[in-house]
Amino acid sequence: MLQPVVPTPAPEPTVAPAVALVSERQSPAAASPVKRRWLEFKQPVSTRSKVLLGIAAWLLFLLGWHLAATSGGEANPLFPSPVSVSDALWNLFAERGFHSDVLASLQRILISFGLAVVVAVPLGILMGAFPAIEAFFSPLVSAFRYLPAPAFIPLLLMWLGTGDTQKIALLMLGVIWFLVTLICDTVKQTPVDFIETSRTLGGSRRSILWTVVVPSSLPGIVDTCRQMLAVSWTYLVIAEIVAATDGIGAMMMRARRFVHVDDIMAGILIIGALGLLCDLAFRGVYWLMFPYLRRR
Amino acid sequence: MSAALPALHSGLAVERLGKIFPRRDASVIAVENVSFQVEPRQVCILLGPSGCGKSTVLRMIAGLEHPSSGHINLNGNPVTGPARERGMVFQGYTSFPWLTVRENVAYGLRINGDVNAMREGTVDYYLDRVGLSRFADAWPHQLSGGMRQRVALARALATSPQLLLMDEPFGALDAETRWQMQELLLSVIRKERMTVVMVTHDVEEALLLGDQIVFLSSHPGRVRTILHPPFKADDAICTREALRSHPDYAGMERDILAMMHEEGSRH
Ligand SMILES: Nc1ncnc2c1ncn2[C@@H]1O[C@H](COP(=O)(O)OP(=O)(O)OP(=O)(O)O)[C@@H](O)[C@H]1O
Numbered sequence A: 001m002l003q004p005v006v007p008t009p010a011p012e013p014t015v016a017p018a019v020a021l022v023s024e025r026q027s028p029a030a031a032s033p034v035k036r037r038w039l040e041f042k043q044p045v046s047t048r049s050k051v052l053l054g055i056a057a058w059l060l061f062l063l064g065w066h067l068a069a070t071s072g073g074e075a076n077p078l079f080p081s082p083v084s085v086s087d088a089l090w091n092l093f094a095e096r097g098f099h100s101d102v103l104a105s106l107q108r109i110l111i112s113f114g115l116a117v118v119v120a121v122p123l124g125i126l127m128g129a130f131p132a133i134e135a136f137f138s139p140l141v142s143a144f145r146y147l148p149a150p151a152f153i154p155l156l157l158m159w160l161g162t163g164d165t166q167k168i169a170l171l172m173l174g175v176i177w178f179l180v181t182l183i184c185d186t187v188k189q190t191p192v193d194f195i196e197t198s199r200t201l202g203g204s205r206r207s208i209l210w211t212v213v214v215p216s217s218l219p220g221i222v223d224t225c226r227q228m229l230a231v232s233w234t235y236l237v238i239a240e241i242v243a244a245t246d247g248i249g250a251m252m253m254r255a256r257r258f259v260h261v262d263d264i265m266a267g268i269l270i271i272g273a274l275g276l277l278c279d280l281a282f283r284g285v286y287w288l289m290f291p292y293l294r295r296r
Numbered sequence B: 001m002s003a004a005l006p007a008l009h010s011g012l013a014v015e016r017l018g019k020i021f022p023r024r025d026a027s028v029i030a031v032e033n034v035s036f037q038v039e040p041r042q043v044c045i046l047l048g049p050s051g052c053g054k055s056t057v058l059r060m061i062a063g064l065e066h067p068s069s070g071h072i073n074l075n076g077n078p079v080t081g082p083a084r085e086r087g088m089v090f091q092g093y094t095s096f097p098w099l100t101v102r103e104n105v106a107y108g109l110r111i112n113g114d115v116n117a118m119r120e121g122t123v124d125y126y127l128d129r130v131g132l133s134r135f136a137d138a139w140p141h142q143l144s145g146g147m148r149q150r151v152a153l154a155r156a157l158a159t160s161p162q163l164l165l166m167d168e169p170f171g172a173l174d175a176e177t178r179w180q181m182q183e184l185l186l187s188v189i190r191k192e193r194m195t196v197v198m199v200t201h202d203v204e205e206a207l208l209l210g211d212q213i214v215f216l217s218s219h220p221g222r223v224r225t226i227l228h229p230p231f232k233a234d235d236a237i238c239t240r241e242a243l244r245s246h247p248d249y250a251g252m253e254r255d256i257l258a259m260m261h262e263e264g265s266r267h
C-alpha cells in the first residue's frame, strides 16, 4: 500500500532533483482520492518504506556532496567528490595494505571494550542490586566520569609508552565509568515486586541476584553496551592520532601530512561503516538473546 | 503441659500486631493492636477502606515487613522473614517476562533446588488447575491480565505453601474477568484445601470466598469486627448467581457496605 515518499533518483549530476521533488509533491496532480498523509503522529512505517527512505537520504546526501564538490569547475584537492573518495578507498585497500590498519583498530576496540565490559557489568550489577555497594563506589565512579579521558593521555604516554597498551587503556578509561553508572541505573529499575515474589517463593539473595535481578536488567545492559561502543570509536581516533604507527587514525594523520584529503575522508567513511556494523551486530545479539522482547 | 499448648496451635495466629512507619516529621501508625486467628483450611479476608493497613498486615505475615510490635505464628513457628511456606500473589502483574508460562510456574521449585521441576507432574498439574495448559509455552506478555494472575496463582501454589497470601489479586481486572477468577479461585482452594489470607475491598468477593472476614477500621488500622459468612463452607455455592440468591446474602452485604461507608467518611 505504501509508496516511497521519494522516487529513488538515479544519480544525475546535471539537474537538481532535490528541488524538483518538492515541487512535484506539492502539485495537485499527485493528490490521491484517499487522503493519506505521510506525516502522521505515531503512524508506523512498513519495513520496505523504511529501507527506501533510508537509502533515499543517503543518495540525497551523496548527491549534495557531489554537486558541492564539483560546482567550482576544476576539482578542489581540499574538498574531493564522493567519486574520488571511493577511488581513494579502493586504492587504500588494493595497493597500500589498509586492511592491516583496519584490523589494528578493530583489535583495539574489541580488546578495550571487552575489558571494560568484564569490569563494568559485574560492578554495575552489584552496585545496582545492593545500595551499600553503590554507596561505596558511587562517589569514586561519578567523579571519574567527569574527567575527560583525553586528559589522561600525557600520563598514559609516560606510564605505558606509545604502544597498544596505552591506547587500550585510554579507550577503557573513556567508556568504563559511563558503563558502570548506566548499568547500575538499569539494574536499579528491577521491579521490587519481582524481587519480593522471589523472596516469598524461598529465593536466597544469591538466587534472586541470578534469577531475577540479572535477567530482568540484561536487555538494558546489552543496550547500554551497544551505545557505549559508539563512544569507544570516538576515543579510538583520538588514541590513534597521538603517537600511533598503525590504525585508521594513524593513516589519516599520515594523509594529512601530504594533504591527501580523499584518504582522510575514506578513513572517516570506514569508521562510520564499522560503527554501523558493530551496532547491527549488537542488535542481532539482542534479538537472539531476548526472544520475549521481539515484535512487541 | 498446658503451657506448651499455645505453641502447638496449628494455623495462623496474629497477636497484637502493630506497625509504625518512621517519617522525618511525624511517624505514621499504620496498624495498631491487630489480632486474629485463621484455622487450617480456612479463608480469612482482610476488608476495610483504602489506607487502613490491609496490605501492611499481609506483608508482615509474608515476612516482607517487620512488625513494630506483636507476634505472628504459623503452625507454632514464629514468622521472622519471607519463606516458601507462605506464598504470595501480588496485585500487580509479577510474572517474569523472560520466562515462559511453564517456566514461571516452575520457578519456585527450581530456585529451591528442584532441577527436574519441569519434567515432573507438579507444574503441569497446577497449569491445568488454573486452566492454562494450552498456554504453557507462551510468554507472559502474550496473555491477558486475568491469565497473568492465574500464572501467579499457579506459581504460588506449585511450591505447596502452608499459607497462601493474596493482596487484591484481581484488583486490576475488569468486572467480568474478576468474577471468573473468583469462581476459579474458590474451586482451587476448596480442592487444594488451602489456608488463605486475602486482602480485598470488594464486598462480594469477601462474602463469596471468606470463612472469616476481619474488618479493619482506618487511622490507625484496628480490628473493628470479625464476621463469619456461611457461604464458602457451603459447597453448593460456587457461582455468583448462587451466592446472590442465598437468603442471608443481601443482609450481610448491606451491613458491610454500611460499615465501609461509615469508615470511609470518618475523616
Ligand atoms: N512504606 C511505607 N512508608 C510509609 N508509610 C506507609 C508505607 N506503607 C504504607 N504506609 C502507610 O500505611 C497506611 C496503610 O497502608 P496500606 O498500604 O497497608 O493500606 P491498604 O489498606 O492496603 O490500602 P489500599 O486499600 O489503598 O491498598 C497508609 O496510611 C500508608 O500511607
Ligand SMILES: [Mg+2]
Pocket (backbone or CB within 6 Å): B054, B055, B056
Ligand atoms: Mg493495599
